Amino acid sequence: MNLAGALGASALVAALAATLFALGVSTWGVRRRHPGAIAAGRRALYATAALLTLAMGTLAAALLRDDFSLLYVTSVSSRDMETAFKWAALWSGQPGSLLLWTWLIALSLAGVARHLQRALPWARGHAQAVAGAVLAAFLGPLVFLASPFEVAAVTPPDGVGLNPLLVDRAMLIHPPMLLAGLTSTVAPFAIGAAALLAGHVDSSWVRAARPWALASFVVLATGNVLGGWWAYTVLGWGGYWAWDPVENSAILPLLPTIALLHGFAVQERRGMLRLWNLAMAAAAFSLAVFGTFNVRSGLVSSVHSFAQSEIGPYFLGLLAVVILGSVALLAWRSPRLSGPHDFESLLSRETGLIVNNYLLTAIALVILGGTLFPVASELIRGVRVTVSEPFYDQTVGPLLAALLLVAAGGVLLPWRRGAARSLRRRFAAPAVVLAGSAAVLWTAGVRDPFALGGIVCAATLASVTLREYWLGARGARRARGRGVASWPLAVAALFRRDPRRYGGYLVHLGAAVMAVAVVASTAYQQQVRVAIAPGESFEAGRYTLTYERLEGRPGTANGVESDAVATVTVREGGRLLGEMQPGRRFFTNFPDQPMGIVAVRSTWREDLYLFIQGWDEDLVAEFQAFVNPLVIWLWTGAGLLVAGGLLAFGWQRPPPRGAAAGAAGHA
Amino acid sequence: MQPDTPDAPVTERSRADRARRAWGPVLLLAALLLLAAELAGGPPPAAAQEVDAEQQLAIERQLLCPQCVNERLDQCARAICEDMRAIIREQLAAGTPPDQIIFFFRARYGDRVLAQIPREGFNLLLFGWVAGSLALVALGGGLALRRMRRSARRHAGAGEA
Numbered sequence: 001m002n003l004a005g006a007l008g009a010s011a012l013v014a015a016l017a018a019t020l021f022a023l024g025v026s027t028w029g030v031r032r033r034h035p036g037a038i039a040a041g042r043r044a045l046y047a048t049a050a051l052l053t054l055a056m057g058t059l060a061a062a063l064l065r066d067d068f069s070l071l072y073v074t075s076v077s078s079r080d081m082e083t084a085f086k087w088a089a090l091w092s093g094q095p096g097s098l099l100l101w102t103w104l105i106a107l108s109l110a111g112v113a114r115h116l117q118r119a120l121p122w123a124r125g126h127a128q129a130v131a132g133a134v135l136a137a138f139l140g141p142l143v144f145l146a147s148p149f150e151v152a153a154v155t156p157p158d159g160v161g162l163n164p165l166l167v168d169r170a171m172l173i174h175p176p177m178l179l180a181g182l183t184s185t186v187a188p189f190a191i192g193a194a195a196l197l198a199g200h201v202d203s204s205w206v207r208a209a210r211p212w213a214l215a216s217f218v219v220l221a222t223g224n225v226l227g228g229w230w231a232y233t234v235l236g237w238g239g240y241w242a243w244d245p246v247e248n249s250a251i252l253p254l255l256p257t258i259a260l261l262h263g264f265a266v267q268e269r270r271g272m273l274r275l276w277n278l279a280m281a282a283a284a285f286s287l288a289v290f291g292t293f294n295v296r297s298g299l300v301s302s303v304h305s306f307a308q309s310e311i312g313p314y315f316l317g318l319l320a321v322v323i324l325g326s327v328a329l330l331a332w333r334s335p336r337l338s339g340p341h342d343f344e345s346l347l348s349r350e351t352g353l354i355v356n357n358y359l360l361t362a363i364a365l366v367i368l369g370g371t372l373f374p375v376a377s378e379l380i381r382g383v384r385v386t387v388s389e390p391f392y393d394q395t396v397g398p399l400l401a402a403l404l405l406v407a408a409g410g411v412l413l414p415w416r417r418g419a420a421r422s423l424r425r426r427f428a429a430p431a432v433v434l435a436g437s438a439a440v441l442w443t444a445g446v447r448d449p450f451a452l453g454g455i456v457c458a459a460t461l462a463s464v465t466l467r468e469y470w471l472g473a474r475g476a477r478r479a480r481g482r483g484v485a486s487w488p489l490a491v492a493a494l495f496r497r498d499p500r501r502y503g504g505y506l507v508h509l510g511a512a513v514m515a516v517a518v519v520a521s522t523a524y525q526q527q528v529r530v531a532i533a534p535g536e537s538f539e540a541g542r543y544t545l546t547y548e549r550l551e552g553r554p555g556t557a558n559g560v561e562s563d564a565v566a567t568v569t570v571r572e573g574g575r576l577l578g579e580m581q582p583g584r585r586f587f588t589n590f591p592d593q594p595m596g597i598v599a600v601r602s603t604w605r606e607d608l609y610l611f612i613q614g615w616d617e618d619l620v621a622e623f624q625a626f627v628n629p630l631v632i633w634l635w636t637g638a639g640l641l642v643a644g645g646l647l648a649f650g651w652q653r654p655p656p657r658g659a660a661a662g663a664a665g666h667a
Numbered sequence: 668m669q670p671d672t673p674d675a676p677v678t679e680r681s682r683a684d685r686a687r688r689a690w691g692p693v694l695l696l697a698a699l700l701l702l703a704a705e706l707a708g709g710p711p712p713a714a715a716q717e718v719d720a721e722q723q724l725a726i727e728r729q730l731l732c733p734q735c736v737n738e739r740l741d742q743c744a745r746a747i748c749e750d751m752r753a754i755i756r757e758q759l760a761a762g763t764p765p766d767q768i769i770f771f772f773r774a775r776y777g778d779r780v781l782a783q784i785p786r787e788g789f790n791l792l793l794f795g796w797v798a799g800s801l802a803l804v805a806l807g808g809g810l811a812l813r814r815m816r817r818s819a820r821r822h823a824g825a826g827e828a
Contacts, residue, residue, distance in 0.1 A: 238742070338818070362800055362804040380789070433695065437699050530720070
C-alpha cells in the first residue's frame with residue numbers, strides 16, 4: 001500500500017465530503033433558520049480547507065522525498081532537482097496546479113465564512129452554501145479526473161524532471177501568486193451571490209466584499225507583473241508582455257476587479273450601480289474560471305498550456321453554469337436591485353467612476369475577442385490565424401490611454417456636482433499640462449502617435465495625482481500650523497487619515513509610471529542582431545559589445561546537462577561598464593528544448609538586454625541585443641501600484657456622512 | 668471646513684505658496700524634456716552595411732514561428748525558423764521586395780504566420796467585434812447614465828413633493 005497516495009487521495013475524498021456537507025447543512029440551516037446548522041456548515045468549510053492543506057502537504061512531502069511511486073511526482077520532478085524546484089514542481093503539472101487552485105479557493109472561502117460571521121451575519125449561511133457548491137465543483141475533477149495522487153504500477157528509479165521553461169526561481173512565486181489572485185475573485189463573488197440569495201442588496205455586502213476585492217486586485221496585479229518579469233528575464237524575447245492567450249486570461253479577471261473597486265465607491269456613496277457591481281463580481285470570477293479552462297483545455301494553445309485533457313470540457317461546463325447561474329440570480333432579484341439613488345449631475349466624480357467601469361468593460365471585451373478569435377476562425381473556417389501584439393497595441397493601447405485620462409478627470413471632479421466656475425479652475429492646470437506636455441514632446445521630436453498619446457495621458461494623470469497629495473498635505477500643514485509637520489510627515493498623515501483615497505491615488509501614480517515605461521520600451525526599443533567571431537565587437541545603442549569567448553559548463557542540478565555561456569564585455573564611449581553572460585542551457589531529459597540564458601543590464605534610463613541565438617563550429621555566435629528604454633520604471637511603477645493597493649487596506653469605517661458627503665469636495 | 672480642503676480662498680495664498688506651486692510644473696516639464704531627449708535622441712543612424720540586417724529584422728518582426736504560438740520569427744530558436752530566416756536573407760540579397768517575401772511565407776504556411784492579422788474576409792469579424800464592443804459600451808453606457816440620472820431626479824422629485 002502506498003502511504004502518500006492513500007493519505008492524499010483520502011484527504012481529497014474527505015474534503016469533497018466535507019464541502020458537500022457544508023453545502024447541504026448551510027442550505028438546510030438557512031431554510032430552517034437554524035444557527036447551529038449554519039455554524040456546522042462553517043466548520044465543515046474550515047475542515048475542507050484543513051483537509052486540502054493536508055493534501056498539499058502530502059504532495060509536497062512526496063516531492064521532497066522523491067517518492068516516484070506517484071505518477072505526478074515522476075512527471076514533474078527528478079532526484080537531482082534542488083529543493084526549491086521540488087517545491088515549484090508542486091504546481092508545475094496539471095493535477096498539482098489544480099490542487100493548488102482548489103486549496104487556495106478553500107482558504108479564501110474559509111476566510112470569507114469567518115469574516116461574514118460578524119460582517120454580514122444574515123448572509124453567512126447563503127455564502128457558505130455558495131462556497132460549498134464552488135468547492136465541490138473544483139474538488140470533483142480533482143478526485144475523479146485529475147488526481148495528483150495516482151499511484152504508478154511500477155515505481156521508476158528517477159523522474160522526468162521539471163519542464164525546462166519552469167526551471168527558474170521566479171517559478172517559486174509567480175504561479176502561486178497568480179493562482180492566488182485568480183482564486184481570490186471567488187470571495188467577492190460568493191459574498192455578492194449570498195447577498196442576492198438572501199435578498200438584501202444594499203451596500204452592506206459591498207462593505208463586506210471590498211477588502212476581499214482589494215486583496216484580489218493587489219495579488220492579481222502582483223501575479224501579472226511577476227509573470228511579465230518572468231517572461232522578460234527567462235523567455236528571452238526582449239519583451240515582458242506578448243498578449244499570449246494565457247497572459248490574456250490572467251489579466252482579464254483583473255479588469256472587472258478594478259471596475260468593482262471603483263463601482264463599490266459609487267454604490268456606497270450614491271446608492272448607484274447595485275446590479276452592475278454584482279455583475280462585475282460575477283464577471284471577475286467567471287473570467288478566472290475561463291482562465292483555468294483556457295490553460296487546461298488545450299483549446300487555446302500557448303507556452304503556458306498544459307497538455308490537452310478530458311477536464312477541458314468539464315471546465316467549459318462549469319463556466320457555463322457559473323455564467324448562467326449568475327445571470328439567472330441577477331434576473332430573479334432584479335426587482336430589488338433598482339432602488340432610490342442620488343445622481344445630481346453628470347459633471348461629478350460618480351460619472352468619472354462609471355465611465356471608468358465602462359472603459360474597463362470595453363477593454364475586457366476586446367481582449368476576450370482577440371483571445372477567442374483564433375478558436376472561432378479554426379472552428380468555423382478551418383483556418384488558423386494568430387491574433388498577436390499588433391492587434392492589441394492598436395486596439396487596447398488607445399483604450400488604456402483613455403483610461404488614464406478618465407482617472408485624471410475623475411480625481412478632479414467632485415462628488416455630486418461640480419459648479420462650472422470651480423470646475424474651470426480645477427481643470428485649467430491639468431489642461432495646460434496636457435497641452436504643454438504634448439507640445440514639449442512634439443517639439444523634442446516624439447512623433448509616434450502611440451508614444452505621444454500614451455505619455456501625455458500618463459503625464460496628465462501623474463500631475464493631477466501629485467497635485468492631490470500636495471493640496472492634501474498643504475491643508476494638513478495649515479490645520480496644524482506651519483512647521484509642526486514637515487511635508488513628508490504631512491503626506492504620510494494623509495495615508496493615515498484616508499488610506500483608501502490616497503492609497504488609490506498611489507495606484508494611479510504607479511499606473512501612470514508603468515504606462516510611460518510601457519510606451520517608451522515598446523515604441524523606442526532598438527534591436528540589433530549580429531553574427532560575430534570571438535574578439536569582434538558590435539554596437540547596440542550607445543554601447544559597444546565585444547564577444548570575448550564561449551565556454552561550456554557542465555550542469556550540476558535540476559536536469560541541466562550543460563550551459564554554454566558567452567562572455568561579452570560592454571563599453572560605453574570607451575569606458576568599460578562590465579561583463580554580460582548570455583548563454584544557452586541544455587537539459588538531459590528535454591534535448592530538443594534548450595532554454596536561453598538572458599543577460600540584462602539595467603539603469604534608470606534603459607536596459608541592455610542580450611541573448612545568444614546560436615553558434616557554429618568556429619564559435620561564430622549570433623547575438624541579439626535590445627536596448628529597452630525605461631524598463632526599470634515598469635517595475636518601479638508596479639511597486640508603487642502594489643504599495644498603493646496595500647496602503648488602501650488601512651481604511652476604517654468612516655463616520656456616517658449624509659449630506660456632508662459633498663462638502664468634502666475632493667474626497 | 669475639512670483641513671485638507673484643497674481650494675482655499677485665493678486671498679489666503681501667500682507668495683511663498685505660489686512660488687512653491689510653480690515648482691510642480693517646472694519639475695514636470697524638466698522630466699518630460701529629459702524623457703523626450705532620451706527617446707528622441709534614440710538610435711544613431713545605422714552604418715551602411717547594417718541596413719540589410721535592419722530590413723531583415725523588420726521583415727522577421729512581421730512573421731511568426733509556424734510551429735510555436737505567438738512567437739515572433741526573429742526570436743524563435745527552432746530549426747524551421749532558422750531556415751525561414753535564411754530564406755529571407757537570400758531573398759533580400761536577390762532583391763526581392765519585402766512584401767513578396769512575406770507573401771511567400773503566407774502562401775506556404777498560411778495566415779497564422781502573420782503577426783498582423785490580415786484585415787480581410789472572415790477576420791473582419793474580429794474588427795467588427797472590437798467596433799461592436801466599443802459601440803455597445805458607449806451607447807449602452809450613455810443610455811444607462813441618462814436613465815440613472817432620470818430616475819434619480821424622479822426620486823428626488825418624489826421626495827420633495
